[in-house]
Each structure stands twice: as structure tokens, then as C-alpha cells.
Amino acid sequence: MEDILLALEQDGRLTAAQLAERLGRPEEDIKKQIAKLEAEKVIRRYRAVVDWDKSDSERVFGFIEVRVSPQRGQGFDAIAARIMEFPEVHSLYLMSGTYDLMVVVQGKTMREVAYFVAERLAPLESVLSTATHFVLKRYKVDGDIMVERTENKRLPVTP
Amino acid sequence: MSTSHSRVAKRVADLPPSGIRKFFELVERMPDAISLAIGEPDFTTPWRGRESAIYSLEKGHTHYTPTRGLQELRDAVASYLERRFGLSYHPDREVLITVGAAEAIDLALRAILNPGEAVLIPQPCFVSYPPCTVLAGGVPLPVPTRVEHDFQVQVSDLEAACDDRARALLMCYPNNPTGAVMDREALEGVMRWAEQNDLIVIADEIYAELHYDGGHVSAAALPGARDRTVLIGGFSKAWAMTGWRLGFAAGPQDLIGGMAKVHAYTVMCAPTMAQEAALDVLYGCDGEVAAMRREYDQRRRVIVRRLRDMGLDCFEPKGAFYAFPSIARTGLTSEQFAERLLQEEKVAVVPGTAFGECGEGFVRCSYATSLPTLEEGMARMARFVARAAG
Numbered sequence: 319m320e321d322i323l324l325a326l327e328q329d330g331r332l333t334a335a336q337l338a339e340r341l342g343r344p345e346e347d348i349k350k351q352i353a354k355l356e357a358e359k360v361i362r363r364y365r366a367v368v369d370w371d372k373s374d375s376e377r378v379f380g381f382i383e384v385r386v387s388p389q390r391g392q393g394f395d396a397i398a399a400r401i402m403e404f405p406e407v408h409s410l411y412l413m414s415g416t417y418d419l420m421v422v423v424q425g426k427t428m429r430e431v432a433y434f435v436a437e438r439l440a441p442l443e444s445v446l447s448t449a450t451h452f453v454l455k456r457y458k459v460d461g462d463i464m465v466e467r468t469e470n471k472r473l474p475v476t477p
Numbered sequence: 478m479s480t481s482h483s484r485v486a487k488r489v490a491d492l493p494p495s496g497i498r499k500f501f502e503l504v505e506r507m508p509d510a511i512s513l514a515i516g517e518p519d520f521t522t523p524w525r526g527r528e529s530a531i532y533s534l535e536k537g538h539t540h541y542t543p544t545r546g547l548q549e550l551r552d553a554v555a556s557y558l559e560r561r562f563g564l565s566y567h568p569d570r571e572v573l574i575t576v577g578a579a580e581a582i583d584l585a586l587r588a589i590l591n592p593g594e595a596v597l598i599p600q601p602c603f604v605s606y607p608p609c610t611v612l613a614g615g616v617p618l619p620v621p622t623r624v625e626h627d628f629q630v631q632v633s634d635l636e637a638a639c640d641d642r643a644r645a646l647l648m649c650y651p652n653n654p655t656g657a658v659m660d661r662e663a664l665e666g667v668m669r670w671a672e673q674n675d676l677i678v679i680a681d682e683i684y685a686e687l688h689y690d691g692g693h694v695s696a697a698a699l700p701g702a703r704d705r706t707v708l709i710g711g712f713s714k715a716w717a718m719t720g721w722r723l724g725f726a727a728g729p730q731d732l733i734g735g736m737a738k739v740h741a742y743t744v745m746c747a748p749t750m751a752q753e754a755a756l757d758v759l760y761g762c763d764g765e766v767a768a769m770r771r772e773y774d775q776r777r778r779v780i781v782r783r784l785r786d787m788g789l790d791c792f793e794p795k796g797a798f799y800a801f802p803s804i805a806r807t808g809l810t811s812e813q814f815a816e817r818l819l820q821e822e823k824v825a826v827v828p829g830t831a832f833g834e835c836g837e838g839f840v841r842c843s844y845a846t847s848l849p850t851l852e853e854g855m856a857r858m859a860r861f862v863a864r865a866a867g
Contacts, residue, residue, distance in 0.1 A: 324771065339782055340775035470521060474825060475501040475514040477604045477653075 322351055323360070330364035367462050371455075379408065379424050379453040380431040382439065383417040385446040394418060397444050406434045417449070428452055492608050496831030500815065504825045511854040513842045514825040516653060518717040518798070520772075522754070523765040526718065529757035530750040538749050544741040546574025546725070547752045553759045554710075554725050562685070562695040564708070566727040573733050573740060574747045578683040578711035578724035579605060580740070582647070585679045585707045585726065586613040588735035595642035596679075599630040600833030601654050601801075603681065606647055607833075616642060621835035624792050624803065628657035632670045639674065646671055648696075649681035651688055654832045654841035655801040656777075656794020661694045668702045677732070678706045683724070684797040686715030686766060689774045693796070697727070704729045707736075714797075715766050716758045721751040773798050776844040776851055783855035784842070787862045798845040801829065805838045807865040815840055817865070822857035 321341050325332055334352060338345035355361045370377035386397050394412050401421060402410045409422040421439065425431040432450065440448050456464045483490045504510055521527075545551060551568035558564040566572050575581040586596065586609050595616040598606045607617040620638040622628045630648060646667075650659045659667070671678050680696035697706040711724030726736060740746075777794060784791040784802045791802040804814045811828035818824050827843075829836025842858075844851055 321771070324768075325775070340778055342778050472512075472515050472517060472519070473501070474504040474510065474512040475497055475827065476516040477495075477497050477831075 319351060319355070322348065322355070326352075326361065326364075367460065369456075369464050371464070376426050377424060378426065378428050378431055379422060379456075380428075380435070381451045381453065382421040382423055382435055383449040383451070384419040384421055384439065385417045385448075386419060386442075386444045387446060388418075389444060397442065400442060401439065404434070404438060406431075406438075488611060492611060495604055496828060497604055500825070500827060500831065503816065503819060507819065507823060507825075510819060510823040510825050511850055511857065512825040513844070513846060513851070513854050514827045515843050515845055516799075517719040518714065518769065518845050519847060520717040520769050522716065522718050522721070523758055523762040525761050525765075526716065526754040526758040530721075530754040533750040533753040538753060540749065542574075542746045542749050542752055544746050545569075545572070545737050546747060547749075547756065550574055550752050550756045550759075553756055554727070557759050558695075558708075558710075558727060562693065563698050564695060564703070564727070567730075570730045571727055571733050573726045573737050574752060575711075575724045575726060575740065576744050576747050577713060577722040578681060578709050580722075580744065581707075581709040581711070581724050581726040581736070582606065582679065582681060583609045583613070584736040584739050585709065585732070586610055586615060586645075586647070587739050588732060589613075589645050589677055589679075589707075590615040591644075593642060594644040595640065597635055597638055597643055597646045597676070598833075599634075599646075599648045601628075601652075601829060601836040601839070602647075602833055603649055603653050604831060610647070615644070618643060619833055619835070621833075622655070622657070623835075624790075624839075627792060628652060628655040628801075629659050629663045630667060632666050635667065635670060643674065643676060645677040645679055647679040647681070649683070650696075651682075651684035651693070651796020653684065653797050654799050654827065654829065654836070655792065655839075656797050656799045657792070658688055658690065658693070658795040659696075661699075664694060664696060665699055668696060668699045668706075671705065672701060676705070678702070679709065680706055681709045683709065683711050684714055685710060687770060687773060687798060688796045689770070689777060690795040707732050712755050712758065715769070716755075716762060717769065718751075718755070718758070721748070721754065723747055723751045723755050773844065776846075776848055779848065780842060780844045780851060780855065783852075783859070787855070787859035788866060789862060798843055800842045800844060801839050802842065803839055804862075807862060809865060811837055811840055814865070818858060818861050821864075822861045824854045824857045824861070826858075 334345050334348045337348045388394050389396050406423050408424040411420040413420050423431050435450050551572040554572050555566045555568040590613045592614040595618045596610045597618045597620050599620045599622050610617045618638045620634050622630050685693040697703050697708040707728040709726050712718040780800045781791050789802040811830045815826050815828040827841040829839030
């Protein structure tokens, strides 16, 4: 199972036939195992890693530190549920340290992100404070280095 | 200038030109060729190692290390050999850090051989074994290995090649260029035979970490083998550190002592920043090594399948990162095959004869290159084979 996950994590478009060849197992087994992984939501979905900076569309990311007052009996889960359903929220984490929630917000412009924070996030009842940090450049995202690196040359023939 | 005598020493002038070198010049003129002729990883050294070398320079560690290598690195190599292969070496007396495994091979030969003594060399083999033997004053005794034995060296072939000059056996498993590994039983037989003939065994196990079919068994780990074996390893392959030039040798005190003497008089010590980097990769890069091994293993399955699909007989390599298909059915020699493949389809492979006469009829295809490149190379090679065999 782990070998399938590791391979798909690298390249989600690998077919069962390709996986079977690379991992040296029957294609039918691979298909069954992928179906099981999908059914159990171990594999949640397949998607592309997009470098938005290179595309024509604008995409701005803000990292918002949010301090909240936890609710009796529900801790942070209730306020997290309120926040995570907004489509502008890209990621949401409960954090240790000086603030409680890290909300990653994406929008087309800084104004849009700022507006979301001011109009939607900050006014929530249990939110005590927010601090917005805008992303200026994405160097590495989810394990992928996004900046160009020079290609390494090797000698064409070596013993 | 008229010189009746070569200014180059006879033993050097008489060395045959490297089959690799000749081919290199052909490929060099074709910069857009797909090269499956590269004997080094396509991966870059894990960042931890690179970062450690940067830090080493920042600290100003730009001086010699002890001749045998940094104490910490010798300790780390000894404990690595114990952890991975169940071997026990004393880091002060039985471990030597060298300038690549290549230097270790040269040192071992020079430390062991008296003039005219011979070295049994199973072939196909790494290109430097015979010339290094000659330069050390010795005589290479080629021992053919065969595809019908999965390229594992046979005692009967050793017996046939051996004469009373034989002093050592120099072998490499997992093997470059065939990808063969020795199974335990076969290796035991060879090591017993070496003992009966009182031979020193130089075991080049540079590809030990790249073994795809269960674990690597070190020649030195077999019963009674430790005290007649010089074990050679290095960082180039599994840790993708070819350019750092760092290897090691482990063995009985007298042999390592002899090697250390030559090492001290020639290179002094291995590069300092490379040693500091190696120390960090040995302790902290198991994950990266495993990921690279996984990737090679997948490419290995793909390349063997493609070679067989194009109608070539291909032995299943179990280690290193080479496939060694037979090209017999094309009716071409290894050199003809490699040259025509390069000219007609712009794919470089190395003729099997570069690794010894018994490599005739085979070519070495390295899969230390990305899968898309490998797929394209295989597609072109399939077209060529179809034409040549048609």
C-alpha cells in the first residue's frame, strides 16, 4: 500500500498499468488497492500543483493569525467549523503558541483578502484578534520548490 | 621533434585506451543525444550533506584531516558497517577514508601486490581494475562471468583462470556493468575457494545500498572471510556524491595499514569538507537513500520490460543501476550496436566490451536517468532494434 501512495503522491496521474509495471505487481491488485484507498479516503483526491505566479491569473495568499476564545464543551472545533466553510479559506490549522488558529486565505487581490478578514473573520463572536501576513513569494509549497534552479550537467558517458 | 622513445613510461603507454573514452568522444559531439551511458546518479546529493559542507567552509575547516580520515567519520563508517551488514571494524586501525572507492581499489592493489603477482578479476568489470593492477606491477587474470549464471562468478571459472602467481581476487557485487548480485550460497563458495587458495579478496561493494532483492550480503561478513577481505565502499552511488570523491576501505589491520601508508604518501587525506558532509549524510539521510532506491527500482522494472518487449534478452539486474541486455539477435557487435544506435537514433549506451572481452554481445544501459528520458531512450532503441534485427 505504502509504495502506491508514495508513487501517487509524486505523480497522481500514474495509471494502474504504469504503477503495476513500476512496482512489479499485477495491475488488478493495484486497481483493487487504489479503489480501497479511495473508498477509505486515504486518497482524498488527485489534483495539480499550480504555480500561480507563472499563470495569467492573479492569486494572493494571506496567512492570518487568529486568537479566539474557546467555547465550553467544544474547544476550538466550533469556531474552526465556522471558518473552514468559507471558500476563501485555503487551509486552517489549530496552533500552539501565541495565537490559536492559522487561517490561510486566498483571493484575487490583497484587497479581497483584507476585505474577507475585516468583513467575515474578525467580526465572528469568539474571535479576539487577527494579524494578517501577505505572502510575497512562494519558494516551496507542499514539498515542491517553486523557484527555477539551474540544471545540473553530467558528463554524457562515465564508467 | 624526433623521439624514438615515448616519453611516457612503457607500462603506461602500453595500457589499452579506455573503451569508455573512445565512446565519450563520439557522444560529446552529439549534445542532444539521450545518454543511457552515465555511471552516476541523476540525483543531487541530499541537501543535508551539501548544507553541512557549506557550514564546514564557513567554520574555516579548510585544513588537512588525519591521514586515515576524520575520527568521527571513521567511527561513523564502522558503526554504519555494523548496523547495515553486521561487520565489526576498529575505527582506528581497520578503517581508511579514501578519495572515492576508486582510490581505495588502487591502494589495495598497490599495498598487496609484489611485482609479477596476479589478480583474478571477474568480468565484465569496472574499467579501472585491469589498468590499476598493471600500474601496481601486477598481472590481471580475467575471469569470465556468464549470463546463464546470472553473471555470478563461478568457482570453476576462477579455478580455470587461476595460476600460482595469483595473490588476490577483485570483484564487484552488486556489479557494474551487469547489475548482478551474488546470492549468499554462491558467495560462500567463492570465499571458501579464496581461502583454500590463500587469496586476499578485494570486495568492491560500492553499490551495496542499491540492492533491490532483499539485503546485500557483504563478502567480508561470511564465516572466516573478514581477515582476508578488503571491503571497499563509498558515498558516490547511494548518497549521490560522485563529485565529492569520497570512499572508504575496511579490513584487517595489516592491509589497511599498508593502504594508509600509500594514501599518506600520495593524497595525504581525503577532502575535509567532503568528509564532514559524509558524516552528516551517514547519520541523517536514510530517508533520501530509501527514496532514491525506490525510484531506481521502479526504473529498473520499466527498463527491463522495455528491453524485453523490443525482443532483446535481458537478464534481470538485482542491484546497481544498470541493465545489461544481450544484443546478439541484431547480429551486430557491441561496438557496432552502440555506434549505430548513437548515429541513427541519438541514444548512447556503452558497448559491453568496454568492461572486458566477455562483454561482447551486450550493452550497458544505465537507468540513473529520469523515467521520461528513459522511456524516450527505450522507444528510440526499440525502433533501432526493429530495423537492425529486421
